[in-house]
Amino acid sequence: MNALTVLAADEFKAPGLELFEIPPLWDGAPFWLTKPVVLAVLSSLLMIGLCWSAFSNPKLVPRGIQNVAEMGYMFVRDQIARPFLGKDTDRWMGLLLSIFLLVWLWNLLGVVPVLQFPVASHIAFPIVLAASIYLLKIYLGIKHQGAIGYFKNMMFPPGLPKFIYVLLAPIEFLSNLIIAPFTHAVRLFANMFAGHMILAFFSMVGFWFLFEKLTPLGAPVGVVGVLMTIAMTGFELFIQFLQAFLFALLAAMYIGGSLHPEH
Amino acid sequence: MVMPAMSEKERRPEDDGRDFANAAWSIPSYLLAGIILYGGAGWLLSRWTGVAVFTPIGVILGVVLSIYLVYRKFGR
Amino acid sequence: MTTAATLLAAEGSSPIMPHAYELVVGGFAFLVVFLVVGKILTPRIQKTLNERTEAIEGGIKKAEDLQAEAQRTLAEYRTQLAEARQEAARLREEAREQGAQIKAELREEAQAEARRLIEAAHAQIEADRQQALAQLQSEIGRLSTDLAGRIVGESLEDEARQRRIIDRFLDEIEARPEAVR
Numbered sequence: 344m345n346a347l348t349v350l351a352a353d354e355f356k357a358p359g360l361e362l363f364e365i366p367p368l369w370d371g372a373p374f375w376l377t378k379p380v381v382l383a384v385l386s387s388l389l390m391i392g393l394c395w396s397a398f399s400n401p402k403l404v405p406r407g408i409q410n411v412a413e414m415g416y417m418f419v420r421d422q423i424a425r426p427f428l429g430k431d432t433d434r435w436m437g438l439l440l441s442i443f444l445l446v447w448l449w450n451l452l453g454v455v456p457v458l459q460f461p462v463a464s465h466i467a468f469p470i471v472l473a474a475s476i477y478l479l480k481i482y483l484g485i486k487h488q489g490a491i492g493y494f495k496n497m498m499f500p501p502g503l504p505k506f507i508y509v510l511l512a513p514i515e516f517l518s519n520l521i522i523a524p525f526t527h528a529v530r531l532f533a534n535m536f537a538g539h540m541i542l543a544f545f546s547m548v549g550f551w552f553l554f555e556k557l558t559p560l561g562a563p564v565g566v567v568g569v570l571m572t573i574a575m576t577g578f579e580l581f582i583q584f585l586q587a588f589l590f591a592l593l594a595a596m597y598i599g600g601s602l603h604p605e606h
Numbered sequence: 607m608v609m610p611a612m613s614e615k616e617r618r619p620e621d622d623g624r625d626f627a628n629a630a631w632s633i634p635s636y637l638l639a640g641i642i643l644y645g646g647a648g649w650l651l652s653r654w655t656g657v658a659v660f661t662p663i664g665v666i667l668g669v670v671l672s673i674y675l676v677y678r679k680f681g682r
Numbered sequence: 683m684t685t686a687a688t689l690l691a692a693e694g695s696s697p698i699m700p701h702a703y704e705l706v707v708g709g710f711a712f713l714v715v716f717l718v719v720g721k722i723l724t725p726r727i728q729k730t731l732n733e734r735t736e737a738i739e740g741g742i743k744k745a746e747d748l749q750a751e752a753q754r755t756l757a758e759y760r761t762q763l764a765e766a767r768q769e770a771a772r773l774r775e776e777a778r779e780q781g782a783q784i785k786a787e788l789r790e791e792a793q794a795e796a797r798r799l800i801e802a803a804h805a806q807i808e809a810d811r812q813q814a815l816a817q818l819q820s821e822i823g824r825l826s827t828d829l830a831g832r833i834v835g836e837s838l839e840d841e842a843r844q845r846r847i848i849d850r851f852l853d854e855i856e857a858r859p860e861a862v863r
Contacts, residue, residue: 360697363697374703375701375703375704375707379704380703380704380707383704383707383708383711384707384710384711386711387711387712387714387715390715390719391714391715391718391719394718394719394723395718395723397723397727398719398723398724398726398727399723399726400726401726401727401729401730402730403730403733403734403737412727413727413731416724416727416731426624426627427624427627427628429624433728436724436728437716437719437720437721437724437725438716438720440719440720440724441712441715441716441719441720441724442712444715444719445711445712445715465697465700465701465704466697466698466699466700467700467701467702467704467705467708468704468708470700470705470708471705471708471709471712472708472712475709475712500675500678500679502678503678507674510671511671511674511675513643514636514639514640514643514668514671514672514675515639515675517639517642517643518632518635518636518638518639519635521639522635522638522639522642523635526634526635526638536697592627592631593631596627596628596631599624600628
Protein backbone atom coordinates (compact mmCIF):
# COMPACT_ATOMS: atom_id res chain seq x y z
CA MET A 344 0.00 0.00 0.00
CA ASN A 345 2.73 2.47 1.01
CA ALA A 346 4.82 1.51 -2.01
CA LEU A 347 1.86 2.34 -4.24
CA THR A 348 1.29 5.78 -2.75
CA VAL A 349 4.99 6.60 -3.04
CA LEU A 350 5.09 5.54 -6.67
CA ALA A 351 1.80 7.17 -7.63
CA ALA A 352 2.38 10.58 -6.13
CA ASP A 353 4.57 13.02 -7.98
CA GLU A 354 5.75 14.65 -4.82
CA PHE A 355 8.06 12.96 -2.28
CA LYS A 356 6.07 11.70 0.65
CA ALA A 357 7.80 10.92 3.92
CA PRO A 358 7.00 7.51 5.42
CA GLY A 359 4.58 7.49 8.33
CA LEU A 360 2.72 5.11 10.56
CA GLU A 361 1.80 2.95 7.57
CA LEU A 362 5.33 1.50 7.96
CA PHE A 363 4.04 -0.40 10.96
CA GLU A 364 0.66 -1.44 9.58
CA ILE A 365 1.65 -4.75 8.15
CA PRO A 366 -0.74 -6.97 6.19
CA PRO A 367 -0.61 -10.79 6.26
CA LEU A 368 2.24 -12.28 4.25
CA TRP A 369 0.09 -13.06 1.20
CA ASP A 370 -3.51 -12.59 0.13
CA GLY A 371 -5.67 -15.11 1.89
CA ALA A 372 -3.09 -15.94 4.56
CA PRO A 373 -4.35 -16.06 8.16
CA PHE A 374 -4.65 -12.51 9.50
CA TRP A 375 -2.08 -13.18 12.20
CA LEU A 376 0.61 -14.46 9.84
CA THR A 377 2.49 -11.20 9.41
CA LYS A 378 6.14 -10.27 9.07
CA PRO A 379 6.70 -9.38 12.78
CA VAL A 380 5.14 -12.67 13.87
CA VAL A 381 7.32 -14.67 11.49
CA LEU A 382 10.41 -12.70 12.54
CA ALA A 383 9.66 -13.20 16.24
CA VAL A 384 9.39 -16.96 15.78
CA LEU A 385 12.42 -17.08 13.49
CA SER A 386 14.57 -15.12 15.89
CA SER A 387 13.58 -17.45 18.73
CA LEU A 388 14.59 -20.44 16.66
CA LEU A 389 17.81 -18.74 15.55
CA MET A 390 18.71 -17.85 19.11
CA ILE A 391 17.98 -21.35 20.36
CA GLY A 392 20.10 -22.76 17.52
CA LEU A 393 23.02 -20.45 18.25
CA CYS A 394 22.91 -20.95 22.00
CA TRP A 395 22.51 -24.69 21.57
CA SER A 396 25.59 -24.96 19.37
CA ALA A 397 27.51 -22.82 21.86
CA PHE A 398 26.37 -24.19 25.23
CA SER A 399 24.87 -27.64 24.67
CA ASN A 400 28.17 -29.35 25.30
CA PRO A 401 30.43 -26.68 26.78
CA LYS A 402 34.16 -27.36 26.96
CA LEU A 403 36.50 -26.38 29.74
CA VAL A 404 38.71 -24.77 27.12
CA PRO A 405 36.26 -22.84 24.91
CA ARG A 406 36.54 -22.74 21.14
CA GLY A 407 34.75 -20.92 18.35
CA ILE A 408 31.13 -20.04 19.01
CA GLN A 409 31.33 -21.06 22.67
CA ASN A 410 34.03 -18.41 23.09
CA VAL A 411 31.81 -15.70 21.61
CA ALA A 412 28.72 -16.82 23.52
CA GLU A 413 30.71 -16.91 26.76
CA MET A 414 31.62 -13.27 26.23
CA GLY A 415 27.89 -12.54 26.00
CA TYR A 416 27.25 -14.54 29.15
CA MET A 417 30.04 -12.73 31.03
CA PHE A 418 28.73 -9.39 29.87
CA VAL A 419 25.21 -10.11 31.14
CA ARG A 420 26.56 -11.56 34.38
CA ASP A 421 29.09 -8.83 35.20
CA GLN A 422 27.39 -5.73 33.79
CA ILE A 423 23.70 -6.50 34.25
CA ALA A 424 23.09 -9.15 36.91
CA ARG A 425 25.87 -8.77 39.50
CA PRO A 426 25.41 -5.09 40.32
CA PHE A 427 21.78 -5.69 41.29
CA LEU A 428 21.63 -9.33 42.38
CA GLY A 429 25.00 -9.93 44.05
CA LYS A 430 25.15 -13.48 45.33
CA ASP A 431 21.77 -14.35 43.76
CA THR A 432 23.21 -13.68 40.31
CA ASP A 433 23.55 -17.29 39.15
CA ARG A 434 19.90 -18.11 39.91
CA TRP A 435 18.61 -15.38 37.59
CA MET A 436 21.19 -15.59 34.83
CA GLY A 437 19.02 -17.89 32.72
CA LEU A 438 16.19 -15.38 32.64
CA LEU A 439 18.38 -12.32 32.14
CA LEU A 440 20.49 -13.96 29.44
CA SER A 441 17.34 -15.03 27.58
CA ILE A 442 15.85 -11.55 27.79
CA PHE A 443 19.01 -9.72 26.76
CA LEU A 444 19.82 -11.99 23.80
CA LEU A 445 16.24 -12.20 22.56
CA VAL A 446 15.66 -8.46 22.70
CA TRP A 447 18.99 -7.77 21.04
CA LEU A 448 18.21 -10.23 18.26
CA TRP A 449 14.74 -8.72 17.78
CA ASN A 450 16.31 -5.28 17.54
CA LEU A 451 19.05 -6.41 15.19
CA LEU A 452 16.49 -7.59 12.67
CA GLY A 453 15.84 -3.90 12.02
CA VAL A 454 19.09 -3.55 10.06
CA VAL A 455 19.32 -7.00 8.50
CA PRO A 456 18.84 -6.55 4.75
CA VAL A 457 15.56 -7.88 3.31
CA LEU A 458 14.07 -8.57 6.78
CA GLN A 459 14.55 -4.97 7.94
CA PHE A 460 11.97 -4.85 10.67
CA PRO A 461 12.75 -4.48 14.38
CA VAL A 462 10.31 -6.83 16.10
CA ALA A 463 10.19 -4.68 19.24
CA SER A 464 8.76 -1.75 17.25
CA HIS A 465 5.44 -3.54 17.57
CA ILE A 466 4.55 -2.79 21.17
CA ALA A 467 3.02 -6.18 21.86
CA PHE A 468 6.45 -7.78 22.07
CA PRO A 469 7.98 -5.41 24.63
CA ILE A 470 4.71 -5.60 26.57
CA VAL A 471 4.90 -9.37 26.87
CA LEU A 472 8.44 -9.23 28.24
CA ALA A 473 7.84 -6.27 30.54
CA ALA A 474 4.63 -7.83 31.85
CA SER A 475 6.43 -11.09 32.59
CA ILE A 476 9.06 -9.20 34.58
CA TYR A 477 6.36 -7.15 36.31
CA LEU A 478 4.48 -10.24 37.48
CA LEU A 479 7.75 -11.84 38.56
CA LYS A 480 8.68 -8.69 40.47
CA ILE A 481 5.44 -8.66 42.46
CA TYR A 482 5.54 -12.43 43.03
CA LEU A 483 9.13 -12.28 44.34
CA GLY A 484 8.40 -9.22 46.47
CA ILE A 485 5.49 -10.92 48.19
CA LYS A 486 7.41 -14.18 48.53
CA HIS A 487 10.49 -12.61 50.09
CA GLN A 488 9.02 -9.71 52.06
CA GLY A 489 5.49 -10.90 52.74
CA ALA A 490 2.34 -9.44 51.17
CA ILE A 491 2.07 -6.60 53.69
CA GLY A 492 5.80 -6.17 54.10
CA TYR A 493 6.32 -5.77 50.36
CA PHE A 494 3.82 -2.97 49.92
CA LYS A 495 4.83 -1.39 53.21
CA ASN A 496 8.50 -1.35 52.21
CA MET A 497 7.60 -0.02 48.81
CA MET A 498 5.18 2.72 49.80
CA PHE A 499 6.51 3.70 53.22
CA PRO A 500 10.30 3.92 53.08
CA PRO A 501 11.55 4.25 56.65
CA GLY A 502 12.94 7.44 58.09
CA LEU A 503 10.49 10.05 56.80
CA PRO A 504 8.29 12.39 58.87
CA LYS A 505 4.92 10.71 59.51
CA PHE A 506 2.63 13.28 57.87
CA ILE A 507 4.56 13.28 54.60
CA TYR A 508 3.72 9.64 53.93
CA VAL A 509 0.25 10.75 52.96
CA LEU A 510 1.75 12.74 50.10
CA LEU A 511 4.54 10.37 49.12
CA ALA A 512 2.92 6.94 49.31
CA PRO A 513 0.73 7.61 46.23
CA ILE A 514 3.84 8.66 44.29
CA GLU A 515 5.63 5.46 45.30
CA PHE A 516 2.63 3.39 44.36
CA LEU A 517 2.18 5.05 40.98
CA SER A 518 5.88 5.00 40.21
CA ASN A 519 6.62 1.39 41.17
CA LEU A 520 3.47 -0.38 40.11
CA ILE A 521 2.30 1.56 37.07
CA ILE A 522 4.89 3.88 35.56
CA ALA A 523 7.92 1.62 35.96
CA PRO A 524 6.52 -1.34 34.01
CA PHE A 525 4.94 1.03 31.50
CA THR A 526 8.20 2.84 30.76
CA HIS A 527 10.03 -0.48 30.80
CA ALA A 528 8.03 -1.61 27.78
CA VAL A 529 7.57 1.78 26.12
CA ARG A 530 11.27 2.76 26.25
CA LEU A 531 12.21 -0.25 24.16
CA PHE A 532 9.24 0.11 21.86
CA ALA A 533 9.71 3.84 21.26
CA ASN A 534 13.42 3.54 20.50
CA MET A 535 12.90 0.78 17.97
CA PHE A 536 9.86 2.53 16.50
CA ALA A 537 11.69 5.82 16.03
CA GLY A 538 14.83 4.12 14.76
CA HIS A 539 12.89 2.27 12.12
CA MET A 540 11.12 5.47 11.04
CA ILE A 541 14.40 7.35 10.72
CA LEU A 542 16.05 4.61 8.69
CA ALA A 543 13.01 4.30 6.47
CA PHE A 544 12.91 8.06 5.94
CA PHE A 545 16.53 8.43 4.83
CA SER A 546 16.55 5.32 2.67
CA MET A 547 13.35 6.52 1.00
CA VAL A 548 14.94 9.93 0.37
CA GLY A 549 17.86 8.20 -1.33
CA PHE A 550 15.62 5.90 -3.31
CA TRP A 551 13.26 8.66 -4.40
CA PHE A 552 15.80 11.24 -5.52
CA LEU A 553 18.31 8.83 -7.10
CA PHE A 554 16.00 6.27 -8.74
CA GLU A 555 12.42 7.50 -8.94
CA LYS A 556 12.87 11.18 -9.82
CA LEU A 557 16.49 11.66 -10.78
CA THR A 558 17.03 15.41 -11.34
CA PRO A 559 20.24 17.48 -11.19
CA LEU A 560 18.81 19.36 -8.24
CA GLY A 561 17.53 16.29 -6.42
CA ALA A 562 20.60 14.05 -6.87
CA PRO A 563 22.68 15.63 -4.07
CA VAL A 564 19.70 15.26 -1.74
CA GLY A 565 19.52 11.59 -2.69
CA VAL A 566 23.25 11.15 -2.01
CA VAL A 567 22.82 12.78 1.39
CA GLY A 568 19.93 10.40 2.02
CA VAL A 569 22.08 7.37 1.23
CA LEU A 570 24.97 8.62 3.39
CA MET A 571 22.58 9.35 6.24
CA THR A 572 21.09 5.89 5.88
CA ILE A 573 24.52 4.38 6.33
CA ALA A 574 25.37 6.63 9.29
CA MET A 575 22.02 6.04 10.97
CA THR A 576 22.37 2.30 10.49
CA GLY A 577 25.59 2.45 12.50
CA PHE A 578 23.86 4.56 15.13
CA GLU A 579 20.92 2.16 15.21
CA LEU A 580 23.26 -0.76 15.86
CA PHE A 581 24.45 1.07 18.95
CA ILE A 582 20.91 1.95 20.08
CA GLN A 583 19.74 -1.60 19.53
CA PHE A 584 22.43 -2.95 21.77
CA LEU A 585 21.90 -0.20 24.34
CA GLN A 586 18.15 -0.81 24.55
CA ALA A 587 18.58 -4.56 24.93
CA PHE A 588 21.12 -3.85 27.67
CA LEU A 589 18.81 -1.39 29.45
CA PHE A 590 15.81 -3.68 29.18
CA ALA A 591 17.71 -6.54 30.83
CA LEU A 592 19.32 -4.16 33.33
CA LEU A 593 15.94 -2.85 34.51
CA ALA A 594 14.67 -6.42 34.77
CA ALA A 595 17.63 -7.24 37.02
CA MET A 596 16.97 -4.10 39.05
CA TYR A 597 13.30 -4.97 39.60
CA ILE A 598 14.14 -8.54 40.58
CA GLY A 599 16.89 -7.36 42.92
CA GLY A 600 14.58 -4.80 44.50
CA SER A 601 12.01 -7.49 45.24
CA LEU A 602 14.54 -9.90 46.74
CA HIS A 603 15.97 -7.31 49.11
CA PRO A 604 13.89 -4.37 50.31
CA GLU A 605 15.46 -0.97 49.93
CA HIS A 606 16.66 0.31 53.25
CA MET B 607 19.16 9.27 56.50
CA VAL B 608 18.22 6.93 59.31
CA MET B 609 19.40 3.42 58.67
CA PRO B 610 19.28 0.36 60.88
CA ALA B 611 22.69 -0.47 62.32
CA MET B 612 22.57 -3.91 60.75
CA SER B 613 22.41 -2.72 57.16
CA GLU B 614 25.12 -0.17 57.91
CA LYS B 615 27.40 -2.96 59.04
CA GLU B 616 26.56 -5.27 56.15
CA ARG B 617 27.22 -2.70 53.45
CA ARG B 618 29.57 -3.94 50.77
CA PRO B 619 31.32 -1.87 48.09
CA GLU B 620 28.98 -3.08 45.34
CA ASP B 621 26.00 -1.71 47.28
CA ASP B 622 27.05 1.83 46.44
CA GLY B 623 27.01 1.07 42.73
CA ARG B 624 23.61 -0.58 43.05
CA ASP B 625 22.17 2.34 44.96
CA PHE B 626 23.44 4.72 42.34
CA ALA B 627 21.92 2.69 39.50
CA ASN B 628 18.68 2.28 41.43
CA ALA B 629 18.50 6.03 41.99
CA ALA B 630 19.39 6.86 38.40
CA TRP B 631 16.66 4.65 37.01
CA SER B 632 14.09 5.54 39.65
CA ILE B 633 14.26 9.32 39.31
CA PRO B 634 12.43 9.64 35.96
CA SER B 635 9.78 7.23 37.15
CA TYR B 636 9.25 9.14 40.40
CA LEU B 637 9.19 12.51 38.64
CA LEU B 638 6.62 11.27 36.17
CA ALA B 639 4.52 9.78 38.96
CA GLY B 640 4.65 13.00 40.98
CA ILE B 641 3.73 15.20 38.03
CA ILE B 642 0.90 12.97 36.89
CA LEU B 643 -0.52 12.53 40.37
CA TYR B 644 -0.36 16.09 41.68
CA GLY B 645 -0.54 17.78 38.31
CA GLY B 646 -3.68 15.72 37.64
CA ALA B 647 -5.11 16.64 41.01
CA GLY B 648 -4.37 20.31 40.32
CA TRP B 649 -5.95 20.07 36.89
CA LEU B 650 -9.12 18.52 38.39
CA LEU B 651 -9.18 21.27 41.01
CA SER B 652 -8.85 23.89 38.27
CA ARG B 653 -11.70 22.33 36.32
CA TRP B 654 -13.86 22.23 39.43
CA THR B 655 -13.12 25.69 40.82
CA GLY B 656 -12.32 27.42 37.54
CA VAL B 657 -9.06 28.76 38.97
CA ALA B 658 -6.43 27.94 36.31
CA VAL B 659 -3.41 28.37 38.61
CA PHE B 660 -4.09 25.10 40.47
CA THR B 661 -2.71 23.09 37.56
CA PRO B 662 0.86 24.52 37.58
CA ILE B 663 0.84 24.51 41.38
CA GLY B 664 -0.02 20.81 41.30
CA VAL B 665 2.74 20.08 38.78
CA ILE B 666 5.34 21.95 40.82
CA LEU B 667 4.19 20.26 44.02
CA GLY B 668 4.53 16.90 42.30
CA VAL B 669 8.07 17.67 41.11
CA VAL B 670 9.13 18.92 44.55
CA LEU B 671 7.67 15.92 46.36
CA SER B 672 9.29 13.51 43.90
CA ILE B 673 12.70 15.10 44.29
CA TYR B 674 12.30 15.12 48.05
CA LEU B 675 11.37 11.43 47.99
CA VAL B 676 14.36 10.50 45.81
CA TYR B 677 16.63 12.58 48.02
CA ARG B 678 15.46 10.89 51.21
CA LYS B 679 15.61 7.42 49.68
CA PHE B 680 18.91 7.57 47.89
CA GLY B 681 20.68 10.72 49.07
CA ARG B 682 23.40 10.51 51.67
CA MET C 683 -13.16 -13.46 8.81
CA THR C 684 -14.88 -10.09 8.69
CA THR C 685 -14.72 -9.80 12.46
CA ALA C 686 -11.05 -10.57 12.31
CA ALA C 687 -10.55 -7.94 9.66
CA THR C 688 -12.41 -5.26 11.62
CA LEU C 689 -10.51 -6.30 14.74
CA LEU C 690 -7.25 -5.93 12.84
CA ALA C 691 -8.29 -2.53 11.53
CA ALA C 692 -9.27 -1.36 15.02
CA GLU C 693 -6.06 -2.66 16.57
CA GLY C 694 -3.85 -1.38 13.80
CA SER C 695 -5.09 2.15 14.15
CA SER C 696 -2.55 3.12 16.81
CA PRO C 697 1.03 1.90 17.22
CA ILE C 698 0.59 1.96 20.99
CA MET C 699 -2.20 -0.63 20.87
CA PRO C 700 -0.85 -4.18 20.96
CA HIS C 701 -2.20 -6.83 18.59
CA ALA C 702 -3.61 -9.74 20.52
CA TYR C 703 -2.00 -12.34 18.25
CA GLU C 704 1.39 -10.66 18.62
CA LEU C 705 1.06 -10.87 22.39
CA VAL C 706 0.45 -14.59 22.06
CA VAL C 707 3.31 -15.15 19.60
CA GLY C 708 5.69 -12.94 21.58
CA GLY C 709 4.85 -14.75 24.81
CA PHE C 710 5.31 -18.10 23.13
CA ALA C 711 8.61 -17.08 21.52
CA PHE C 712 9.93 -15.79 24.84
CA LEU C 713 8.75 -18.85 26.75
CA VAL C 714 10.46 -21.26 24.35
CA VAL C 715 13.69 -19.28 24.46
CA PHE C 716 13.57 -19.09 28.24
CA LEU C 717 12.95 -22.82 28.63
CA VAL C 718 15.75 -23.82 26.25
CA VAL C 719 18.35 -21.11 26.82
CA GLY C 720 17.53 -20.18 30.40
CA LYS C 721 16.59 -23.52 31.89
CA ILE C 722 18.67 -26.02 29.91
CA LEU C 723 21.70 -24.23 28.46
CA THR C 724 22.53 -21.66 31.13
CA PRO C 725 23.05 -24.26 33.90
CA ARG C 726 25.40 -26.12 31.57
CA ILE C 727 27.60 -23.13 30.87
CA GLN C 728 27.49 -22.14 34.56
CA LYS C 729 28.70 -25.61 35.47
CA THR C 730 31.50 -25.36 32.93
CA LEU C 731 32.52 -21.90 34.13
CA ASN C 732 32.60 -23.08 37.74
CA GLU C 733 34.66 -26.11 36.76
CA ARG C 734 37.03 -23.87 34.87
CA THR C 735 37.42 -21.56 37.86
CA GLU C 736 38.09 -24.54 40.08
CA ALA C 737 40.55 -25.98 37.57
CA ILE C 738 42.43 -22.70 37.38
CA GLU C 739 42.42 -22.20 41.12
CA GLY C 740 43.44 -25.83 41.62
CA GLY C 741 46.24 -25.42 39.09
CA ILE C 742 47.49 -22.29 40.81
CA LYS C 743 47.31 -24.01 44.19
CA LYS C 744 49.13 -27.05 42.87
CA ALA C 745 51.85 -24.90 41.30
CA GLU C 746 52.26 -22.99 44.54
CA ASP C 747 52.53 -26.23 46.49
CA LEU C 748 55.09 -27.58 44.06
CA GLN C 749 57.10 -24.40 44.26
CA ALA C 750 57.05 -24.43 48.05
CA GLU C 751 58.07 -28.08 47.99
CA ALA C 752 60.93 -27.31 45.61
CA GLN C 753 62.04 -24.42 47.81
CA ARG C 754 61.99 -26.63 50.84
CA THR C 755 63.99 -29.35 49.11
CA LEU C 756 66.48 -26.82 47.81
CA ALA C 757 66.98 -25.37 51.28
CA GLU C 758 67.40 -28.87 52.66
CA TYR C 759 69.98 -29.70 50.03
CA ARG C 760 71.82 -26.49 50.71
CA THR C 761 72.05 -27.14 54.44
CA GLN C 762 73.08 -30.73 53.78
CA LEU C 763 75.70 -29.58 51.32
CA ALA C 764 77.06 -27.02 53.77
CA GLU C 765 77.17 -29.67 56.50
CA ALA C 766 78.95 -32.07 54.20
CA ARG C 767 81.47 -29.43 53.25
CA GLN C 768 82.15 -28.63 56.89
CA GLU C 769 82.47 -32.31 57.67
CA ALA C 770 84.86 -32.82 54.79
CA ALA C 771 86.97 -29.87 55.87
CA ARG C 772 87.06 -31.20 59.40
CA LEU C 773 88.07 -34.67 58.22
CA ARG C 774 90.76 -33.27 55.96
CA GLU C 775 92.17 -31.22 58.81
CA GLU C 776 92.10 -34.22 61.09
CA ALA C 777 93.81 -36.40 58.50
CA ARG C 778 96.45 -33.80 57.93
CA GLU C 779 97.13 -33.58 61.67
CA GLN C 780 97.23 -37.32 61.98
CA GLY C 781 99.56 -37.60 59.01
CA ALA C 782 101.91 -35.04 60.47
CA GLN C 783 101.86 -36.84 63.79
CA ILE C 784 102.53 -40.19 62.19
CA LYS C 785 105.33 -38.72 60.15
CA ALA C 786 106.92 -37.22 63.22
CA GLU C 787 106.61 -40.45 65.14
CA LEU C 788 108.06 -42.46 62.29
CA ARG C 789 110.95 -40.10 61.93
CA GLU C 790 111.66 -40.24 65.63
CA GLU C 791 111.47 -44.02 65.61
CA ALA C 792 113.80 -44.24 62.65
CA GLN C 793 116.26 -41.92 64.30
CA ALA C 794 116.09 -43.91 67.51
CA GLU C 795 116.64 -47.12 65.56
CA ALA C 796 119.58 -45.62 63.75
CA ARG C 797 121.06 -44.42 66.99
CA ARG C 798 120.52 -47.83 68.52
CA LEU C 799 122.25 -49.54 65.60
CA ILE C 800 125.17 -47.16 65.73
CA GLU C 801 125.51 -47.60 69.46
CA ALA C 802 125.32 -51.35 69.10
CA ALA C 803 128.03 -51.22 66.41
CA HIS C 804 130.20 -49.02 68.60
CA ALA C 805 129.78 -51.36 71.54
CA GLN C 806 130.62 -54.38 69.39
CA ILE C 807 133.73 -52.69 68.04
CA GLU C 808 134.81 -51.69 71.52
CA ALA C 809 134.23 -55.19 72.81
CA ASP C 810 136.12 -56.70 69.88
CA ARG C 811 138.98 -54.31 70.48
CA GLN C 812 139.06 -55.08 74.16
CA GLN C 813 139.02 -58.76 73.45
CA ALA C 814 141.71 -58.40 70.83
CA LEU C 815 143.74 -56.30 73.18
CA ALA C 816 143.41 -58.83 75.98
CA GLN C 817 144.29 -61.71 73.70
CA LEU C 818 147.17 -59.81 72.26
CA GLN C 819 148.51 -59.00 75.70
CA SER C 820 148.37 -62.57 76.82
CA GLU C 821 149.77 -63.77 73.50
CA ILE C 822 152.55 -61.23 73.58
CA GLY C 823 153.54 -62.29 77.08
CA ARG C 824 153.54 -65.97 76.16
CA LEU C 825 155.34 -65.32 72.91
CA SER C 826 157.88 -63.15 74.63
CA THR C 827 158.71 -65.85 77.15
CA ASP C 828 158.67 -68.40 74.40
CA LEU C 829 160.97 -66.30 72.32
CA ALA C 830 163.21 -65.54 75.23
CA GLY C 831 163.44 -69.21 76.13
CA ARG C 832 164.47 -70.17 72.60
CA ILE C 833 166.96 -67.40 72.40
CA VAL C 834 168.48 -68.50 75.61
CA GLY C 835 168.25 -72.25 74.64
CA GLU C 836 170.11 -71.89 71.38
CA SER C 837 172.80 -69.99 73.24
CA LEU C 838 173.08 -67.53 70.63
CA GLU C 839 175.40 -69.69 68.31
CA ASP C 840 175.66 -67.27 65.71
CA GLU C 841 174.11 -64.26 64.37
CA ALA C 842 172.72 -66.07 61.35
CA ARG C 843 170.96 -68.53 63.53
CA GLN C 844 169.47 -65.84 65.62
CA ARG C 845 168.17 -64.15 62.59
CA ARG C 846 166.59 -67.40 61.38
CA ILE C 847 164.95 -67.83 64.73
CA ILE C 848 163.49 -64.41 64.65
CA ASP C 849 162.22 -64.92 61.09
CA ARG C 850 160.62 -68.21 61.99
CA PHE C 851 158.98 -66.60 64.96
CA LEU C 852 157.57 -63.87 62.93
CA ASP C 853 156.29 -66.38 60.35
CA GLU C 854 154.54 -68.26 63.10
CA ILE C 855 152.88 -65.15 64.27
CA GLU C 856 151.65 -64.45 60.75
CA ALA C 857 150.36 -68.00 60.45
CA ARG C 858 148.06 -67.39 63.49
CA PRO C 859 145.85 -64.60 62.49
CA GLU C 860 143.59 -64.71 65.58
CA ALA C 861 146.56 -63.61 67.64
CA VAL C 862 146.51 -60.17 66.10
CA ARG C 863 142.85 -59.52 66.67
